[in-house]
Amino acid sequence: MSEPALAPRNALGGVVAVWATAFVATVALGIFVSEEWRVPWLVVAFGGIVLLSFAVQLRYGRTQGFIFRVAGSVTGALLLMGIISVGFGLAAMIPT
Incomplete structure (x- = not known):
């Protein structure tokens, strides 16, 4: 099991997923x-994203670069979720 992988899978796919x-x-x-209820559910969703990130990277099966x-997965997801939630927050301020 200590032999290096000849053609390792691309780790970027897991991050993008x-x-x-x-x-x-x-x-x-x-x-x-x-x-x-949007903000509490966004926090719950982000917790699920963190767990998903660990699961995807553990499935990748390589220790090099795991952290x-x-x-990268968690930070990108946090930024993405933050930007989208700011958009929803600004949309909620517009009177109907």
């Missing part, structure tokens, strides 16, 4: 959850 999941979860929460890949 976590970002895509964060995007879909944030947009779904913004659309389907009422305004007063870097998880940090």
Whole structure:
């Protein structure tokens, strides 16, 4: 088991998959959850994203760069969720 992988899988795919999941979860929460419950559910969704990031990177099966890949996944998802939630917050300020 100590032999290096001849053709390791691309780790960027797992990072992008976590970002895509964060995007879909944030947009779904913004659309389907009422305004007063949106922030608590975004926190719960971000916790799920962190767990998903660990699971995806553990499935990748390489120890080299594990922390870097998880940090990239989580940081990118946090920024993405923050930007989208700011958009929903600004949209909520517009009177109907």
